[in-house]
Amino acid sequence: MTILDTEQLAYVAHVRELAADHLLPLVVKGVEGRVNRPLLAAMGEYGLLRDLFGGSPDAPPKAAAALQLCLLRETIAGVSAEAETALALQGLGSYPILQSGHPETVDRWIPGVVKGSAVAGFALTEPQAGSDAAGLELRADRDGEGWRLTGEKIWISNAPEADIYTVFARTTQGAGAHGVTAFAVAGASGGLSGEHLDLLSPHPIGRLVFDGVRVEAGDVLGEVDSGFRVAMRTLDLFRPSVGAFAVGMARSALDVTLDHVVSREAYGGTLADQQAVGHKLADLATQLEAARLLVYRAARAYDSGAPRSEITRTAAMAKLFATEAAQMIVDQCVQLHGARALQRGHLLEHLYRDVRAPRIYEGASEVQRSIIARELFKGRNPE
Numbered sequence: 001m002t003i004l005d006t007e008q009l010a011y012v013a014h015v016r017e018l019a020a021d022h023l024l025p026l027v028v029k030g031v032e033g034r035v036n037r038p039l040l041a042a043m044g045e046y047g048l049l050r051d052l053f054g055g056s057p058d059a060p061p062k063a064a065a066a067l068q069l070c071l072l073r074e075t076i077a078g079v080s081a082e083a084e085t086a087l088a089l090q091g092l093g094s095y096p097i098l099q100s101g102h103p104e105t106v107d108r109w110i111p112g113v114v115k116g117s118a119v120a121g122f123a124l125t126e127p128q129a130g131s132d133a134a135g136l137e138l139r140a141d142r143d144g145e146g147w148r149l150t151g152e153k154i155w156i157s158n159a160p161e162a163d164i165y166t167v168f169a170r171t172t173q174g175a176g177a178h179g180v181t182a183f184a185v186a187g188a189s190g191g192l193s194g195e196h197l198d199l200l201s202p203h204p205i206g207r208l209v210f211d212g213v214r215v216e217a218g219d220v221l222g223e224v225d226s227g228f229r230v231a232m233r234t235l236d237l238f239r240p241s242v243g244a245f246a247v248g249m250a251r252s253a254l255d256v257t258l259d260h261v262v263s264r265e266a267y268g269g270t271l272a273d274q275q276a277v278g279h280k281l282a283d284l285a286t287q288l289e290a291a292r293l294l295v296y297r298a299a300r301a302y303d304s305g306a307p308r309s310e311i312t313r314t315a316a317m318a319k320l321f322a323t324e325a326a327q328m329i330v331d332q333c334v335q336l337h338g339a340r341a342l343q344r345g346h347l348l349e350h351l352y353r354d355v356r357a358p359r360i361y362e363g364a365s366e367v368q369r370s371i372i373a374r375e376l377f378k379g380r381n382p383e
Contacts, residue, residue: 003292003293004071004297006068006334008071010070011071012075015048015051015071015072015075015076016075016078016079018046018048018251018368019075019076019079019080019083019363020044020079020174022046023039023042023043023076023079023080024079024083025079026038026039026042026083027039027080027082027083030082032202033196033198033199033202033203033204033205034081034161034196035086035119035161035162035204036082036204036251037085037119037160038087038117039083039086040090040116040117040119041115041116041117042116043083043086043087043090043116044114044117045116046356046362048087048116048379049074049087049091049113049114049115049116050074050114051068051069052069052072052087052091052095052142053091053095053114054097054299055201061345065301065303066237066240066241066298066299066300066302066303067296067300067301068252069091069237069238069241069244070240070241070243070244070295070296070299071244072087072241072253073087073088073194073241073242073244073245073248074244074247074248074292074295074312075248076134076248077244077245077246077247077248077249077252078248078249078251078255079252079331081200081245081248081249081350081351081355082355084245084248085203085245085354086204086239086355088238088242089120089121089122089158089203089204089247090113090116090119090123090158091120091238092108092120092157092234092238092362093113093119093120093121093122093157093158093162093164093166094109094113094120094164095163095234095237095238095263096122096166096182096221096222096231097109097110097113097120097164097221098110098164098186098235098338099149099221099230099233099234100182100221100222100230100233101184101221101327102218102220104218105184105194105218105219105221105226108221109163109164109184113164114162118162118163118164119158119162119163119187120156120158120162120163120164120165120166121156121158121159121162121164121166121187122156122157122165122166122234123153123156123159123165123166123167123168123185123208124136124153124231125153125154125155125156125170126138126151126152126153126154126162127137127152127154129157130364131181132378133177133228133231134166134177134228135176136162136168136169136170136180137151137170138150138151138153138167138168138169138170138173138210139151139169139170140169140170140183140215140232140372141237144219145172145216146214146215146219147169147183147214147215147364148189148212148213148215149169149183149185149210149212149213149214149215150210150212150213150216151169151245152208152209153167153205153208153210154197154207154208154212155197155205155207155361156205156206156207156208156318157203157204157205158205158206158208159194159196159204159205159206160187160193160194160195160196160206160207160208161204161206162187162189162194163186163187163188164185164186164187165184165185165208166182166183166184166185166221166230166234167182167183167184167185167210168180168181168183168227168228168230168231169181169183169227171224171225171227172225175225177228178225178228179219179225179226180227180231181221181222181223181224181225181226181227181367182220182221182222182227182230182231183212183215183218183219183220183221184215184221185215185219185226185278189214189215190213190214191210191211191213191214192195192208192209192211192213193208193209193211193212194206194207199357200353200356200357201353201354201356201357202319202354203354205210213286221227232312235300235315235362235363236308236311236312236315237301237315237327238315238316238362239280239298239316239319239362239363239368240295240298240315240318240319241295241299241314242319242322242323242358242361242362243291243294243295243298243318243319243321243322243323244295244299244322245358246291246322246323246325246326246355246358247288247291247292247295247322247326248324248354249330249351249354250284250287250288250325250329250330250355251288252347252351253330253333253347253348253351254284254285254288254329254333255310256333256347256348257281257333257336257337257348258281260336260337261277261281261336263291271336273310276356277336279337279363280332281336283330284329284332284333287325287329288325288329290321290325291318291321291322291325291326292322292342293316294314294322295318295319295322295381298311298314298315298318299316299318301314301315302315309375309378309383312371312375313371313372313375313376316363316368316369316371316372316375317372318370319362319363319368320365320368320372323355323358323359323365324359324365326355326358327355327356327359330348330351330352330355331352333348333351334348334349334352342376
């Protein structure tokens with residue numbers, strides 16, 4: 001049994017061709033750390049943003065297919081990490097709207113997201129509440145039929161340039177995860193401001209400040225005080241695909257390194273003739289394949305409607321293993337290249353900066369280990 005069937009392999013080849021021919025040239029023209037709107041428009045034109053949600057040209061997107069999302073992210077990452085990030089941030093910011101928004105909210109925002117004309121952001125993290133999402137402090141105070149949002153968000157995707165944000169705010173004080181509500185908040189809302197943050201990896205990330213930002217009852221995603229459920233459903237879908245992103249970067253690093261060692265002359269032969277080099281690359285390739293299999297396993301669990309506990313556990317395992325493995329693979333590929341891989345503009349220099357962030361966002365590796373351990377211990381408490 002092969003990992004992918006003929007149709008899936010053809011899809012991967014199609015996406016790789018689109019990414020190389022149409023996305024990469026637009027990445028080169030973009031500005032690091034800023035939203036690349038021409039790139040998103042091209043993704044919309046070629047149907048890649050619709051593919052985020054398992055849609056078809058003749059029907060609106062309704063639900064995400066996790067394996068297709070993973071194939072999409074892995075393949076584009078193998079061509080350009082920046083193009084992959086643009087696509088992924090668009091999906092992360094908009095999926096809660098598609099999943100849990102009122103029909104009017106979905107109709108207002110999702111068509112633009114799919115076309116690439118509306119940029120989406122996911123606003124969960126706060127200065128004092130990173131991985132501990134239950135500790136959110138952004139206030140949502142009742143104001144008639146709606147709310148006023150007051151507080152701050154940080155490390156937010158596509159901020160402050162996004163047209164629409166999924167924002168998680170506290171509607172019930174002292175209730176932990178059970179007192180958080182998700183809202184769709186327009187980027188042009190009165191009282192909403194922000195700034196870009198300059199990161200090691202060239203992602204469009206920023207800070208948002210909410211000064212009495214008005215949201216209406218129709219802007220609620222899901223139910224009031226049930227926003228944590230909205231966040232977890234989104235993260236259960238996207239965590240395996242973060243692993244797929246990592247696999248794509250690691251594959252790109254390994255490919256360029258294989259080309260390097262078979263041509264780099266040293267010690268009367270090539271680097272590939274050195275047993276230590278061959279063994280190192282064998283270990284890296286094995287780690288890469290193990291990561292890919294875990295990612296696909298988690299995605300298939302999601303798509304098959306497996307029990308929630310299995311989806312959560314396999315998603316955490318996939319993200320943990322794949323992102324940690326990719327960090328090691330890229331690092332060792334830099335080592336095998338030597339100083340040239342540290343030169344600004346080299347593919348590995350770029351990957352070395354990009355590969356670090358996935359071990360932190362959408363739940364750091366330590367959080368994934370805690371999730372896995374919690375699932376392992378379920379039902380095993382001594383009497």
